Amino acid sequence: MNEEQNPTQLSGGRVMKRLLSYLNYFKKKVAIAFIVLLIATGADVLGPIIMKIFIDDYLTPRVFPVQPLVLLAVTFIGLYAISALFNYYQVISFQKIALNIIQIMRVEVFSKVQHLGLRFFDQTPGGSLVSRITNDTETIKDLYVTVLSTIVNSAIMMIGIFAGMFFLDARLALICFILMPFLFILMWVYRALSSKVYRVTRVKLSQLNAKLSESLQGMSMIQAMRQEKRLRQEFGKINSDHKKALLKSVRLNSLMLRSAVYSVYLIGLMMILSFFGIQSFDNVVKIGVLYAFINYLDRFFDPINQIMQQLTIFQQAMVSAERVFGLLDDDRMAPVKQGESNSEVKDGRIEFRDVTFSYDGKTDVLKHISFTANPGETVALVGHTGSGKSSIINLLMRFYSIEHGEIFIDGEPLTSFSDDELRKRVGLVLQDSFMFVGDVTDNIRLSHEHLTDQEVREAAQFVQADHFIEKLPNHYHEPVGERGATFSSGQRQLLSFARTIAQNPKILVLDEATASVDTETEEAIQTALSKMRKGRTTIAIAHRLSTIQDADQILVLHRGEIVERGTHQELLQKGGLYFNMYQLQHGKGAGEVSSAQ
Numbered sequence: 001m002n003e004e005q006n007p008t009q010l011s012g013g014r015v016m017k018r019l020l021s022y023l024n025y026f027k028k029k030v031a032i033a034f035i036v037l038l039i040a041t042g043a044d045v046l047g048p049i050i051m052k053i054f055i056d057d058y059l060t061p062r063v064f065p066v067q068p069l070v071l072l073a074v075t076f077i078g079l080y081a082i083s084a085l086f087n088y089y090q091v092i093s094f095q096k097i098a099l100n101i102i103q104i105m106r107v108e109v110f111s112k113v114q115h116l117g118l119r120f121f122d123q124t125p126g127g128s129l130v131s132r133i134t135n136d137t138e139t140i141k142d143l144y145v146t147v148l149s150t151i152v153n154s155a156i157m158m159i160g161i162f163a164g165m166f167f168l169d170a171r172l173a174l175i176c177f178i179l180m181p182f183l184f185i186l187m188w189v190y191r192a193l194s195s196k197v198y199r200v201t202r203v204k205l206s207q208l209n210a211k212l213s214e215s216l217q218g219m220s221m222i223q224a225m226r227q228e229k230r231l232r233q234e235f236g237k238i239n240s241d242h243k244k245a246l247l248k249s250v251r252l253n254s255l256m257l258r259s260a261v262y263s264v265y266l267i268g269l270m271m272i273l274s275f276f277g278i279q280s281f282d283n284v285v286k287i288g289v290l291y292a293f294i295n296y297l298d299r300f301f302d303p304i305n306q307i308m309q310q311l312t313i314f315q316q317a318m319v320s321a322e323r324v325f326g327l328l329d330d331d332r333m334a335p336v337k338q339g340e341s342n343s344e345v346k347d348g349r350i351e352f353r354d355v356t357f358s359y360d361g362k363t364d365v366l367k368h369i370s371f372t373a374n375p376g377e378t379v380a381l382v383g384h385t386g387s388g389k390s391s392i393i394n395l396l397m398r399f400y401s402i403e404h405g406e407i408f409i410d411g412e413p414l415t416s417f418s419d420d421e422l423r424k425r426v427g428l429v430l431q432d433s434f435m436f437v438g439d440v441t442d443n444i445r446l447s448h449e450h451l452t453d454q455e456v457r458e459a460a461q462f463v464q465a466d467h468f469i470e471k472l473p474n475h476y477h478e479p480v481g482e483r484g485a486t487f488s489s490g491q492r493q494l495l496s497f498a499r500t501i502a503q504n505p506k507i508l509v510l511d512e513a514t515a516s517v518d519t520e521t522e523e524a525i526q527t528a529l530s531k532m533r534k535g536r537t538t539i540a541i542a543h544r545l546s547t548i549q550d551a552d553q554i555l556v557l558h559r560g561e562i563v564e565r566g567t568h569q570e571l572l573q574k575g576g577l578y579f580n581m582y583q584l585q586h587g588k589g590a591g592e593v594s595s596a597q
Helices: 012-059 066-114 117-122 126-168 171-176 180-217 219-224 228-279 287-328 390-395 417-424 440-445 452-462 489-502 519-533 568-574 577-586 590-596
Strands: 349-359 365-374 378-381 404-409 425-430 507-511 537-541 553-558 562-564
Touching: 012 287, 066 126, 066 287, 126 171, 126 180, 126 287, 171 180, 180 228, 180 287, 228 287, 349 390, 365 390, 365 404, 365 537, 365 553, 365 562, 378 390, 378 577, 390 537, 390 590, 404 452, 417 425, 417 507, 425 452, 425 489, 440 452, 440 489, 452 489, 452 519, 489 519, 507 519, 553 568, 553 577, 562 568, 562 577, 568 577
Parallel strands: 378 537, 378 553, 425 507, 507 537
Antiparallel strands: 349 365, 349 404, 553 562
């Protein structure tokens, strides 16, 4: 399952409520911005009334007293100056509030991702996560920047315009009021249709990012296997689907926005002109009132047009918010400590008791695993690909929750240890070591900021990584690019060993730690490992059986079960699966193996 197949669906009301809740962080600033907006809107509404007074009281009767006219002119100019100044201030204020909210939201989303379990990442494409954290939050920003302020501004403007209309002529105001239900129906229909279109658009954009991310990360393999054409076709198909979804939104906007609203505007204009035309048969029509009403009608439909146009952004923001909140509400969290006890790793004794585990809840990848690793011992895990070796390490590192059985460290349940204690006392070295952007020292030190430069160097010397580091142009300050691409796999592995030994763990977990290095480097690492294992419990996965011959206990796994256990010599004497694996790796017959013992 991934987010494209089963997106989290939230009601529009719940999504909007959560979006508005972020305004609580800036109550005072929002209140000031709204007050300024009210003043600016009031100044806009009063302008036509000033013009009506000028036309009916002075221009039509051709009376031009200087002082009243100067006062009207100053008032009119002053109102528009206030409107311009206060509108500028409220736009800036809403922009600042919006940027602050998006900053908070992005940190929340990023923090949530950091605490999601590996089960979530197994089921969710990385590119789609990038899309949610960047593209979707950027779309939500537009909601706060333009949509909310525009809708509030337009709503206040419409209320003010209605008040001005009722002040001029209540009958005309009621005629315009009749048009409101049609406009609300138009908005409701547009929102219902556009939500489906924009949801598809966001999903396709997420798939584009996922495909792009996958292609960039696997570029060397794509070029080596000549997969450029296939990837280009797959990307083109998703891009074409995204374009079709965008075209649907364009057609919908062209039909439902300005064209439909303008039709309602023409109906309103005809009703007002008809009213004044009929009234002119019996009474004198005041030109100022006619001007004011036509002006108000234009101003009334201008915010309607703005609201309708903002509905496009609003719908996109609602769909994006639904996806972001779906991520924030995801319950596939990384396992954490349970209970109040604060257990500590002291000796490093590990015990698995009847552990059974499944990634998908259907197929068991581990079945009734039980073993004990005493302090200072090395327990090696061997077996064919898919036998369950890495799953044992994943459970020991508490990357996944245990479903059946228990794991103990020093007699305490694994769930009783805090993350800090577990990560500090259990050192992990993977087959493909991950390097962070920075320099060599940063990658050895990582979060252990208390480590001095001297301690970093000692860790590198301990694992014999100092030999190649000292040959680098900038030594320990040599820049490290993304994923350490400028370093060889062996160099990255040595840095990973230095990183692990620098934290001085009680337990070592080695996942095929020498698989990616050359023979000379492997010998250096084996020497370092011999020193590292002293006084530490070590769990090691190995494909090269030669690297674990001195292990205190070797567990042979097959289809999720421990089928053999013992020392190297004991397992060879049994003549079972381990014996066969040893033969295959060394190319020896049974007689040769026996004599080699």
